[in-house]
Amino acid sequence: MKTILLSIAVLCCSLLLISATPDAYAPGSKATDFKLKNVDGKMVSLADYKDAQGFIVTFTCNHCPFSKAYEDRIIGLHNKYAAKGYPVVAINSNDKTIAPEDSYEGMIERAKEKKFPFVYLYDESQEIAKxxxxxxxxxxxxxxKEGKDLVVKxxxxxxxxxxxxxxxxxxxxxxxxxxxxxxKEVSTSSTKAIGCTIKWKGTK
Amino acid sequence: MKFPFSIFILILFISGIQPQILNAQPKIVKFSTIDSLLHHRSDSLLVINFWATWCKPCVSELPYFEELKKNYSSEKVKLILVSLDFKREFESRVKPFIEKNNIASEVLLLDEPDYNSWIDKVDATWSGAIPATVVIAGSKKMFFEKEFISYAELENIIKPLIQK
Structure with missing residues (x-):
């Protein structure tokens, strides 16, 4: 009897552990909207973009060499696709105590330097990246955008x-x-790349 | 007079070449080299750490890997540091970093820019963030997409896997 109870307990614990791990968005997932502060001080939501058909969302930051290497290409993506209904929305989620360059002030500076034509939002709580x-x-x-949903493609x-x-x-x-x-259907809907880790609060 | 001079030259030669004998020279490799390491099956333990000179968490955990190499040098532990720095920075950045920090482990710079073509081959669960570490012991493979925060944390994983 004890063993059965124990195995049930173990099973429940492992189920809890599994459900506690949040699922990363994959193609087909419904994405959540957010309200985050832009480098101009205004709060921005995806719902604000009434005419957009969708978005190119990028989690990026100021300090990472890969982010820097891609800045001009991300600007190019915005210039190419915003007019077609898909503006770039850039989000920085890094903890500034681990990466001081990635503070809100650092974002304002970087956005000015590179003349970002898109919004650059601060996910200070890291909730959106998570x-x-x-x-x-x-x-x-x-x-x-599909009806009221934002579907990950x-x-x-x-x-x-x-x-x-x-x-x-x-x-x-x-x-x-x-x-x-x-x-059309997206033929390659998921790829991987080497990149800097998002600097999570309390990991250091 | 000629004899002592040649000994002098010999000493110079030996002292100059010694570090090269001790440290395997850093090399630029393609993924096929890493792939064969990943399929390495022997009684020795293989630890492959993916890092880059610009990656702060990678650099802060490097001493733990170096310490591991030092402490287990007599045992069958092979440690390889796979640098994901850009190839053009091999001479200007990676080599000086290795020298400055006295890195004794073997460093291979992986020149394979289409990351998507090989990340899954290292481990299907790897998102591509570094640091990341693979441990291969016999038929057992372990993967860590994380920064080791102490030497003890790393050693606690390696120690039980070493065949006495």
């Missing part, structure tokens, strides 16, 4: 060469974006 399941910077998500990398844009052979995100705009 909900989306972002782990590294830059970590990209394409969201598409693509998760992952921008392309296949972070260091040298001239050596890129696979534009993973642009391919996905072009398929979405053409009304």
């Amino acid at each position: 909900t989306y399941g972002a782990t590294r910077t830059p970590h990209m998500y394409i969201l598409k 693509y998760v992952g990398a921008i392309d296949d060469n972070s260091d040298d844009p001239s050596m890129v052979t696979k534009k993973y995100l642009e391919n996905a974006m072009d398929e979405i705009l053409a009304g």
Whole structure:
């Protein structure tokens, strides 16, 4: 009897552990909206973009060499796809005590320096990065409006060469974006990339 | 007079070459090298740490890997540090970093920019964030997408796996 009770207890505990692990967004997931502070001091939600058909959401930051290497390409993505209904929404979720450069003030400075044409939002509580399941910077998500939902269509990398844009052979995100705009299914909807870890509070 | 001079040269030569004997020279490799390491099956324990010079959490855990190498040098533990620095920074950044920090472990710079093509081959659960560490002991493979926060934490994983 004791063993049965014990195994039930163990089973319950392990089920609890499994359910406590939040699921990272994958293609097909319904994404949550948020209300985060932009570098201009205003609060921004995806719902504010009435005319958008979707979004290119990027979890990025100021200090990470990969984020820096991709800044100009992210600006290029916004310039290419915002007019087609998919603006870039950049989010920094890093803890400033671990990465001081990634403070809100640092974001304002970086956005000015690079003349970001898109919003750059501060996820100070890190709730949005956790909900989306972002782990590294830059970590990209394409969201598409379907009725009242925001459906994840693509998760992952921008392309296949972070260091040298001239050596890129696979534009993973642009391919996905072009398929979405053409009304097609996204053929490669999930990719991986090396990146800096998101600096979680209390990990150091 | 000629004889002592040649000994002098010999001593210079030996003292100059010694560090190169002790430390395997850092190399630039393709994924096939890492892939064969991942399929390494022997009675020795293999620890592969993915890092980069610009990655702060990677750099702060490096001393624990170095200490592991030092403490288990007589046992069958093989330690490889796979640098994900950009290839163009191999001479200007990676090599000076290794020298400055006296890294004794073998360093391989992985030049394979299409990350998506190989991350899953290292481990399907890896998101691509670094540091990340693979431990292979016989047929057993363990994967850690995390920073080790102490030497003890790392040693506690390795110690039970070492065949006495």
